[in-house]
Amino acid sequence: MIAIGLEGSANKIGVGIMAHEGPDGADVRVLANVRRTYITPPGQGFLPKDTARHHREQVIPLIAEAMAVAKLSWRDIDCICFTKGPGMGAPLMAVAVAARTLSLIHQIPLVAVNHCVGHIEMGRQITGAQNPVVLYVSGGNTQVIAYEQQRYRIFGETIDIAVGNCLDRFARIIGVSNDPSPGYNIEQLAKSKPDPVLVDLPYTVKGMDISCSGVLSAVQEIAASPRFKGDKRKPHVKPELDAADLCFSLQETLFSMLVEISERAMAHIGANEVLIVGGVGCNKRLQDMMAAMSLQRGGKVFATDERFCIDNGLMIAQAGMLAFREGIQTQIPDTWITQRYRTDAVHVLWRN
Incomplete structure (x- = not known):
């Protein structure tokens, strides 16, 4: 099973593709992990509207780059995962719209992911903790x-x-x-x-x-x-x-x-x-x-x-795939974002 993950909760937009292989999905392979950062001049922060504009400009080229690196077609993708929150509203929405559009065009299931849980699951996977x-x-x-x-x-x-x-x-x-x-x-x-x-x-x-x-x-x-x-x-x-x-x-x-x-x-x-x-x-x-x-x-x-601790699409693909394997999907009407999405609000069905 192969998942593509889209992350854009702050000033970084990332696209990651991950494969879960074997009967229990324990064999995990990283297929692509690309990212762009919106950088402002010294002394300035990044505003939501400007960050969202950056993400809208970068998301399509990044997705194309990730698919090229992974050498995949859309027929190979089992689920599209995106960050639901927490994060900045406008950047989150830019990425959610991209994920929703890809799902409608290619008829691929969506999985909304909690950003914090994505970090945790990526860390557990990479370190073996x-x-x-x-x-x-x-x-x-x-x-x-x-x-x-x-x-x-x-x-x-x-x-x-x-x-x-x-x-x-x-x-x-x-x-x-x-x-x-x-x-x-x-x-x-x-x-x-x-x-x-x-x-x-x-x-x-x-x-x-x-x-x-x-x-x-x-x-x-x-x-x-x-x-x-x-x-x-x-x-x-x-x-x-x-x-x-x-x-x-x-x-x-x-x-x-x-x-x-x-x-x-x-x-x-x-x-x-x-x-x-x-x-x-x-x-x-x-x-x-x-x-x-x-x-x-x-x-x-x-x-x-x-590669893995800074915001990236791979962590969204990892957490989304774990949820997808448990039968969790997000329907198009439910693809809204939540800026204050609490870590403890997620039902972690894949752990027992």
Whole structure:
């Protein structure tokens, strides 16, 4: 069985094609995984209408490229999977319309997929993690998740902005480039200095939840103060701080909060595995901090590289195929999108 997946919940549009082979579909092959990113100038974010325009321009060429890479015709495709949510409304709708059109033209069943579940199932497939605590951390979402009774239960999450959004907004404040992504460039700045200054920032953990807006406000205030880049008129203000110091401090604070709530979830359910998914999950410093915690507990951390942790169509194809094999399909009248589609709202029929 072969599925094509369309993802476009934020500034990336991706098309992935995946084959499930064997009597139980356990033999999984990646046939294509192509992606384009809408990149704005430094200091600017991406607006929904502009992002949707980008996706509309790119979706047809990307689909054609994926089909060419996979060397398939539409007769070979068993189901078309698309992101239903969560995400930005206009970009989501652009991709949903493309999936709906393909389904009508080629008479192929549709499967609507939860973006967060797509990340989880892709991570499980690539890493082989069995029943881990999942840290899902991206530009729009920050959640600690564990599976129980055919649901991905949310143990903790951000109560305001996501960690990825916090990093992106700080990148705009200090004028960091958006190419290839603000978070990646912050990571490079954070490790560019051999002995960076660790600035004291608010550490806000509330039970199993975290808050990032206070951290962002504090580091933004420091970036606007005489300490940042030095001020010759006030030589008594020490130490002087640069972008590397602030990026390092922001990462250390946010990631420490994530490690704490992940460890608490592991202790609560008795898990010895943690799986990091989502775009921020590519960050090596986050992976190293989580690995150190897991090692102390006698456990193990799982993570993927940028091909699979950053938004991609392949993860939508994977989750959609798992649902399709259980008989789940989405009828054309139900192909609307849901910007606030909760992870724990999905009935995970393919796990028991």
